[in-house]
Amino acid sequence: xxxxxxxxxxxxxxxxxxxxxxxxxxxxxxxxxxxxxxxxxxxxxxxxxxxxxxxxxxxxxxxxxxxxxxxxxxxxxxxxxxxxxxxxxxxxxxxxxxxxxxxxxxxxxxx
Amino acid sequence: xxxxxxxxxxxxxxxxxxxxxxxxxxxxxxxxxxxxxxxxxxxxxxxxxxxxxxxxxxxxxxxxxxxxxxxxxxxxxxxxxxxxxxxxxxxxxxxxxxxxxxxxxxxxxxx
Numbered sequence: 101x102x103x104x105x106x107x108x109x110x111x112x113x114x115x116x117x118x119x120x121x122x123x124x125x126x127x128x129x130x131x132x133x134x135x136x137x138x139x140x141x142x143x144x145x146x147x148x149x150x151x152x153x154x155x156x157x158x159x160x161x162x163x164x165x166x167x168x169x170x171x172x173x174x175x176x177x178x179x180x181x182x183x184x185x186x187x188x189x190x191x192x193x194x195x196x197x198x199x200x201x202x203x204x205x206x207x208x209x210x211x
Numbered sequence: 212x213x214x215x216x217x218x219x220x221x222x223x224x225x226x227x228x229x230x231x232x233x234x235x236x237x238x239x240x241x242x243x244x245x246x247x248x249x250x251x252x253x254x255x256x257x258x259x260x261x262x263x264x265x266x267x268x269x270x271x272x273x274x275x276x277x278x279x280x281x282x283x284x285x286x287x288x289x290x291x292x293x294x295x296x297x298x299x300x301x302x303x304x305x306x307x308x309x310x311x312x313x314x315x316x317x318x319x320x321x322x
Contacts, residue, residue: 132308143314144255144299151308159309190254199245200301200310202254 102127106191106203113210119164119178121206123191126172131193133174134200135166138188150174186210213238215302217313224320230287232316234300237281242305244276244283249297249315259285290320 106123113119125131135147146159148166156166163182167175174191191203214237224230232246243262247255261267261274261283273286283302287294300313 134309144312146309149308188252194310196306196308198243199257199260201257205254207252 102193102201104191104193104201104203106206108206109204110207111209113181113208115183115210116180119176119181119185119208121176121189121191121208123174123176123203124172125174125193128172128193128195130171131195133168134192134194135174135176136190136192138190140187144190148176181210183210213302213304213311215300215311215313217298217300217316219314220317221319222316224290224318226290226292226320226322228290228320230290230294230318230320232285232287232298232300232318234283234285234302234313235281236283236300236302236311238302238304238311239278239281240304241278241281241302243303244274245301245303245310246272246274246283246285247299247301248294249299251296255299287318290318292320292322294318295320 103126133150136144138144150156150168164178186209189206192200194200216235246259248258249255259272259274261276267274271288275284297315297317299315301310303310
């Protein structure tokens, strides 16, 4: 069966520090991968998605970036965090036409 | 712009009652429809999906789809306090890589 791993679960980072969140998927090949952010009391905001290795589409311009170095690995990064980057970050995977499956999420607090 | 609209609530129902959650979507090309439940501080989990017009039942949950009216709903029978959560509606157009999520409806089931 397919599983998705996302870490860390919680993170407190100072403003201006770098960020790296990692997500890996097991049990499937060539998944579509997604990074979402959810601010408190808000809906899901799609940040990036990827349909293959090295293919990244950005939905919202900001100081975040994403990379997909391997088929089942998706990384969200920032060189310098802003206070506004605080939120609940969710990685998800899906095959075309099916439902999305979410990782456990990372609660990021920028202080 | 593809949109999925949900009433943010909160929808408050007494224990044992039927909770009715509604969702409308703008893209007539949408072909698959999903309901997710998200407990506070947790990631969304899939509870129902529906592809064809009509009703689909799974235990206490019934999803209803009306493509002509661009409307999908979720009924929860015999609501329990453990059903208290935010319910997200997601819609996917055929061939699209990106599911569109509503902002969610908060459901409160009080004893």
